Amino acid sequence: AIQMTQSPSSLSASIGDRVTITCRASQGIRIDLSWYQQKPGKAPKLLIYAASTLHTGVPSKFSGNGSGTDFTLTISNLQPEDFATYYCLQDYKYPWTFGQGTKVDIK
Amino acid sequence: QVQLQESGPGLVRPSQTLSLTCTVSGGSVNSGGFFWSWIRQPTGKGLEWIGRIYTSGTTTYIPSLESRLSISMDTSKNQFSLRLTSVTAADTAVYYCARGNKFVSGNYNRNFLDIWGRGTVVTVSS
Numbered sequence: 001a002i003q004m005t006q007s008p009s010s011l012s013a014s015i016g017d018r019v020t021i022t023c024r025a026s027q028g029i030r031i032d033l034s035w036y037q038q039k040p041g042k043a044p045k046l047l048i049y050a051a052s053t054l055h056t057g058v059p060s061k062f063s064g065n066g067s068g069t070d071f072t073l074t075i076s077n078l079q080p081e082d083f084a085t086y087y088c089l090q091d092y093k094y095p096w097t098f099g100q101g102t103k104v105d106i107k
Numbered sequence: 108q109v110q111l112q113e114s115g116p117g118l119v120r121p122s123q124t125l126s127l128t129c130t131v132s133g134g135s136v137n138s139g140g141f142f143w144s145w146i147r148q149p150t151g152k153g154l155e156w157i158g159r160i161y162t163s164g165t166t167t168y169i170p171s172l173e174s175r176l177s178i179s180m181d182t183s184k185n186q187f188s189l190r191l192t193s194v195t196a197a198d199t200a201v202y203y204c205a206r207g208n209k210f211v212s213g214n215y216n217r218n219f220l221d222i223w224g225r226g227t228v229v230t231v232s233s
Binding site for chain 2 (some may be wrong): 031034045055091094095097100101
């Protein structure tokens with residue numbers, strides 16, 4: 001199975017900060033990657049698909065980039081509602097695999 | 108809008124069979140272009156995609172569960188279901204159902220999970 005490694009596993013940031021989360025695939029996956037946000041006790045929500053396409057209704061403060069093996073999710077102007085855990089998911093090959101998650105909390 | 112809701116027993120005995128159902132409202136489980144997935148999340152851990160079913164009935168499962176897992180669809184009830192046999196404590200998790208969608212780009216389908224159920228907690232314990 002393709003391994004997805006996110007870094008960092010957690011980060012602390014302040015309101016208004018810009019943060020970047022990285023997701024690395026164990027083999028090339030083109031742009032077959034999506035990003036999800038999960039808050040405690042809630043289901044994940046889709047943010048970005050095809051590596052950089054913003055899902056409907058997701059604010060433009062979220063952006064995705066990358067192709068092949070290296071991908072990033074950037075969140076600008078962090079607000080209280082953005083503190084959550086973020087996951088990447090590759091759909092290049094079955095079984096689909098998630099990264100282990102990156103928890104973004106308040107500094 | 109389309110909504111998904113998981114249902115099933117919260118407690119299952121070890122070695123028994125876990126059966127969960129996902130009911131789709133606001134849309135049809137038979138809609139072309141979509142597929143339907145199950146994902147689980149052990150307490151305090153990350154997400155694990157475990158399988159999916161297309162409207163054609165074609166299924167794909169994670170290899171580690173393939174011998175115990177089956178996913179099916181009941182179009183008359185607008186539902187799809189998960190059945191996991193011989194469960195152990197390792198199967199304890201929140202189970203989510205989700206709709207799979209695709210975006211065609213450069214002759215490829217880019218797939219993603221755009222609508223999720225709220226999740227249902229399943230505990231395997233005697």
